[in-house]
Amino acid sequence: MRIATTRFGEIDIQESELITMKGSILGFGHLKRFALIVHDQNTPLWWLQAADDPAVAFVVINPFIVMPDYKPTLHQEDRDFLEIRKDEDLVLLSIVTVRSQPFRVTVNVRAPILINAEKRMATQIVLEDPEYPIQYDVLDHKAHFDTWLAKRNNSDRLAMPATSL
Amino acid sequence: MLILTRKLGETIAIGDDIKITFLELHSKQLRVGIEAPRHVAVHRGEIYRIIQEQNQQALTSDVGLSEVWGRLTQK
Numbered sequence: 270m271r272i273a274t275t276r277f278g279e280i281d282i283q284e285s286e287l288i289t290m291k292g293s294i295l296g297f298g299h300l301k302r303f304a305l306i307v308h309d310q311n312t313p314l315w316w317l318q319a320a321d322d323p324a325v326a327f328v329v330i331n332p333f334i335v336m337p338d339y340k341p342t343l344h345q346e347d348r349d350f351l352e353i354r355k356d357e358d359l360v361l362l363s364i365v366t367v368r369s370q371p372f373r374v375t376v377n378v379r380a381p382i383l384i385n386a387e388k389r390m391a392t393q394i395v396l397e398d399p400e401y402p403i404q405y406d407v408l409d410h411k412a413h414f415d416t417w418l419a420k421r422n423n424s425d426r427l428a429m430p431a432t433s434l
Numbered sequence: 435m436l437i438l439t440r441k442l443g444e445t446i447a448i449g450d451d452i453k454i455t456f457l458e459l460h461s462k463q464l465r466v467g468i469e470a471p472r473h474v475a476v477h478r479g480e481i482y483r484i485i486q487e488q489n490q491q492a493l494t495s496d497v498g499l500s501e502v503w504g505r506l507t508q509k
Contacts, residue, residue, distance in 0.1 A: 292473055296486035312503045327492055328499065350472040366488065367495040367502050374502060377492075380485045395477050395485060403488050407506065414506060 272304065273323040276316070277434055280304070286432050287320055288384065291351060292392025294364075295380065300325060303391070305431040313417075314365065315431060317382070329362040332378045334417045335407050339378060341396050351385040351392065360384040366404070375404040 271279050288303045302320035313334050319325035332339050341361065353359050361381045367374050378401040384391040407414060438446060446454045452474065455467040468476050475482070 292475060294489055295475065295482060296489050308499065309503070312499065314499050314503065325493060327489070328495070328502075346472055364489060364492045366492040367497045369495075369497045372497070372505060374506065377485070377488055380488075393485075393489075395475075395481060403484055411506075418507060 272318070272320045274318050274326065275323045276326055277306070277308070277318070280306070280318075280432070280434065282320075282432050286389075288317075288389045288391050290392060291390045292394075294327070294382065294393045295395075297325065305329075307431045307433045310433065313421075315362070317362070317364075328365040328367065329382065330365050330376060332361055332363040332376060332381055335363075335376050335410065335413055336378055336401075336405060337413055337416070339401070341378075341381065341401065342398060343383065343394070347383055347392070347394055351383060351390045352388055353383075353385045355387075358385050358387040360386045372408075374407040376407060377403050378405045379403045 270284050271281055273279055282304050286304060288305060290301050290303060294300065297319070300319045300322055304316075304318045304320055306316040306318050306326075308316060313330055315329050317327045317329050343359075348354075348359070361383060363376045363378055363381045365374060365376050378396075379398075380393055380395045380403065382391055383394050440446065440456050442456050442459060444456060448454070451469075451471050453469040455469075456464065457467050458465040470476055477485075
């Protein structure tokens with residue numbers, strides 16, 4: 270199928286590659302189908318593009334890259350909701366916000382997107398732990414990012430099929 | 435807005451599968467129990483609003499990803 274996007278123009282995607290928002294991305298509950306897009310293989314910044322609204326595309330990142338000691342407590346109900354039976358099927362992605370003046374990159378580690386990679390179902394969850402901020406500043410913790418950069422091959426948690434452009 | 439008066443221990447039913455129970459009252463703090471199906475997101479109002487706003491803000495970036503990547507990998 271073809272989906273229209275503001276950033277990438279029309280893109281071709283297999284319907285089986287779509288991710289179904291079984292819950293919602295808060296504030297975007299009407300959008301149920303998303304494509305996970307890798308625009309540049311070199312970066313860990315991916316896109317979560319809504320299939321039914323060309324203008325809605327979130328930049329997402331594996332939160333463990335920017336916060337290596339990230340240990341979110343996931344409820345069994347959330348796993349059940351997405352039918353996650355094996356840890357290998359569980360993927361977390363966090364929405365990235367970029368501001369230009371001044372330049373700031375923040376990652377929402379409080380409300381990650383929980384994905385069943387095998388069944389391609391997802392929802393945004395809200396962690397109860399207030400230690401995980403909604404605006405985790407990447408440049409303030411750049412050492413973590415640099416560490417990841419230096420040994421980026423073992424980021425096996427990134428393993429999830431995505432659509433390459 | 436529908437306004438109802440309830441006693442502690444009493445409930446409010448919303449549709450077939452949402453039930454709210456008023457559990458305890460300590461001065462100005464009220465404990466509420468909520469039973470809802472998993473696809474209904476239940477959050478404290480202020481958290482819900484902040485995350486909605488953050489999601490909205492994430493969409494409005496005017497910086498390209500290649501520039502973001504460049505800045506992040508700058509020594």
